[in-house]
Amino acid sequence: MKIGKLVAFLRGMFRRRSNVQTQIDPALAEQMRMTLTMVAATREQEIGCDEAYAFLDVYADLISRGEDASALMPLVHHHLEMCPDCREEFDALLLAIEATSA
Numbered sequence: 001m002k003i004g005k006l007v008a009f010l011r012g013m014f015r016r017r018s019n020v021q022t023q024i025d026p027a028l029a030e031q032m033r034m035t036l037t038m039v040a041a042t043r044e045q046e047i048g049c050d051e052a053y054a055f056l057d058v059y060a061d062l063i064s065r066g067e068d069a070s071a072l073m074p075l076v077h078h079h080l081e082m083c084p085d086c087r088e089e090f091d092a093l094l095l096a097i098e099a100t101s102a
């Protein structure tokens with residue numbers, strides 16, 4: 001399934017990058033934005049908990065780096081606004097990231 005492949009791709013990309021502690025370069029951010037815009041176009045303007053959850057670590061990673069995560073990943077942002085369960089999960093994840101990167 002296409003979404004699964006995309007998630008795996010993004011996760012792999014971030015895992016490699018987070019190892020070397022680099023900033024997200026603008027080209028990568030743009031590529032992600034385009035990819036997610038494309039996903040949005042094919043899947044209407046909402047995602048479910050499974051998809052939000054799949055992107056949660058990437059989203060939290062963006063925020064912990066001071067990136068404009070809500071602009072880069074608007075669907076995830078929207079889902080977190082709507083869904084207390086995922087929001088709770090996200091808050092915990094963000095705390096964990098900030099605790100380990102401090």
Ligand SMILES: [Zn+2]
Nearest residue numbers: 048049083086
């Ligand atoms: Zn949810």
